[in-house]
Amino acid sequence: MYDLVIANGKVVTPGRVRNCSLGVRGEEIAILSEDKLEGKRTIDATGKVVLPGAIDPHVHLELPFQGTISADDFYQGTVAAAFGGVTSVIDFAIHGKDVDILDHIQARRELAEPKVVVDYSFHPSFTTETQQNLDYVQKLIELGMPTFKLFLPYKREGFHVGDGFLFKMLQETHRHNGLVLIHAENADVVEQLMQEQEARGKVSWMQHYDSRPNFVEGTSIATSIELAKAAGSALYVVHLSTEEGLNHLRQAQHQGYPIMMETCPQYLEFTKDVYAQEDGLNYIMTPPMRLKKDNEALWSGIERGDIPCMGTDHCPFSTEQKLLGRELFSKVPNGGMGVETLLPYMFSEGVNQGRISLSRLAQLLSENTAKIHGLQHKGSLEVGKDADIVIVDPQLKRTVTAEAMHSNSDYSLYEGRELTGWPVITISRGEVIVEEGELKAERGRGKFVERTISSELLNAAPQGGLA
Template sequence: MALLIKNGKIITAEQSYQADLLIEAEKIVQIGKDIKAPEAEIIDAAGKYILPGAIDAHVHMQMPFGGTVSADDYAAGTKAAACGGVTSIIDFVTQAAGETLVDSLKRKEAACIPQAHIDYGFHVCITKMAENTVAEMKELVAYGVPTFKVFTAYKSSGLMIEDGDLVEVMQAAKEIGARISVHAENGSIIDNRVAKFLAAGKTSAWYHYLSRPEFVEEEATLRVINLAKSLDVPVYIVHLASQEGVKAVNRARNEGYEIYAETCPQYLHFTKDVYKQDNGKDFVCSPPIKGQASQDELWRGIERGDISVLATDHCPFTAEEKEWGKDDFSKIPNGCMGVENIYPYMLDKANQGQLTFNKVVELCASNPAKLFGCSDQKGAIAPGYDADIVIYDPEQEFTVTADKMHSNLNYTIWEGLELSGYPVTTISRGEIVYNNGEFLAEPGRGKFIARSLEA
């Protein structure tokens, strides 16, 4: 059945205007005043905003890490996403030891297909350059996965890539039309500091931050940017959290280099002081949340355009698993929840006047679509685009509590957050999947998003 949204205010990255919106066969087919569609189901959006669904381009669903697996499988993770106004995710596929890149994708996709409530894509992590790596990268690009990630940390977990391989990956990406994202922290310094703190009996969550403070991220960010500049290769820095890292991105962009960065809501809201709290372990993620100066610079980076994307790095673990590190911070599984909170959090900031609603759409929808190769179908409100729509009520008051969230968790780092305005309806490819607190979608309805950076 067709769906007609009437009387709402449409907000895109470029403009805001009053109009009706007609949806048929999963697509937006008409935008205009006083649209007539007698057979359509009508949603009256008077007093509300009509936004593109958010694209969370950085999640880790069902990810093995730290001796366990992240708490949200695709069923719970995509349900939580939809309830917060996220209509597409891009998840990370981590290559296991002895596994080809292609096989790692097939393994992850097999887990996703029967569970996903919303549309999904993948990035593939490269942990080592092998004889067939470039050929496999080409195969994945042709399949619709043109984005790859590397780590400059987590050596003991088998994820860290050496600088020589990093250069080869960057060069290969340039040749085949792919883009490289980098987790930029100095892994060797981290390992050294962790060992020294533990040997000295300094074991609380505060020492997670001190083992990888600002300069550890900043050095690696500068190194990655300098390599990218030397090779004239576009690069994307994931979950940027440090003051000097933002400044390095700003300098490179001002010099004309194609450098992109994302940050996450936890870095915009909390400071390193959370690690001194009794529940500090719950906030352990990497890079860790930094100091006030870094947070302030991140907001300035958003204003200047140095931060191109807001994403979550959604990688939650249960409260019981976080307890593993109560006497040894190095045993705390690294990751926080956020996929249900990112759009409401950023839209609340717009509602308060800290930035515009158009800027939020740019950061959370249109820029992810452009940078990751699906801007021909996602991230915008226009005829021919997928009908991925969020209806937002700027008057809806909402307080985040664990019992209102939809992840496989009984706690949230966002507990008690008071929001002015909240998404009340989420539409995925023309289907209402969430409406006024009720989740309506069936698992397995999500579709793979084949992406191309040539789009």
């Protein structure tokens, strides 16, 4: 007798889609079987797709940024995740200039612990180029946080670190089985262009794009790849948005370097034309929306398998917060909601449009994400893994509205957009947390996940290390 049985679904396992039943015992997957299984509770998944719970490796909850705080706290942000079929999120611990990273992580855990409804972790993020921080790399890896985010832009916001520190971090993480994640933009060029755009003195949201055009990402990625090669280390680029950047990354992958990246749905969907809209400020995030050719190049990268995983950069602000920048594009808080639409968007636009298979979808949203970010007990429907499961109705059509979404923000980038293929049940460690549009989760039930990345993955080209 199993605690929970999901019967008759189309179950997406690594490398194979099976019509079978899945049995859960306690918090883990206990069996996959073509035979009938007995359960204390049985969910009939006939006609449904059973996927591993999605992992969003890029969210910013309760983030103090640009004079305000991102609109979703650890409760509302993880509730939105649960409704979107996302069963783990990785947030960022970005310490202040005069704050010790260990203290900051402790404070952030205290903030998150009583609120989270799905499992979570942090990417430590260094904003000072100190020996102390370099010395913390080993310790943080031992504490289960092997991924280090560095912001190469954001000089004004106080997050920026330079290439010298990046190089040292690549060497240091390589020594201890860690991975550097970069937000790749050339800080000096951005600053120059921002000043030029600000000097023009008029508010056009297009100035956001014009201050951070494509080559600003391309040149930063090219430099960072050369630094990683010299350090003998792996490298991961967050929220890849340009064809230029993708081309540099692909070339390094083909040369055999362990170079990885994520992109986000917004960079597949929107172009900079959104900045010409009246509500253009709502689309201000960094990197900015790009060009049609970038949408297409990134989709191709997903289809070919160059891009191993997806994130969202979920960092919502309300309209009122966005209006803090009503006079000047550079004062608009950067970010938007995304965690709840990640899976439906990729199901609708990827699977249902015939761009990717169900297996590829599971790799992009779960399997590869778990491998790269070191969530060893998550990411796939296999015996012994955490029973993090999402049941998707592949035919269910819903129109996205901010009102129907669970983020605290009052607008969605996808407002009015119909997507086909939505989660109907979300299960986290064997517990049904969302069912029939209702939240079943206790506040604070989510757990901090200690992560470890396999050294094989960090030392092989992605084709070798990833499915």
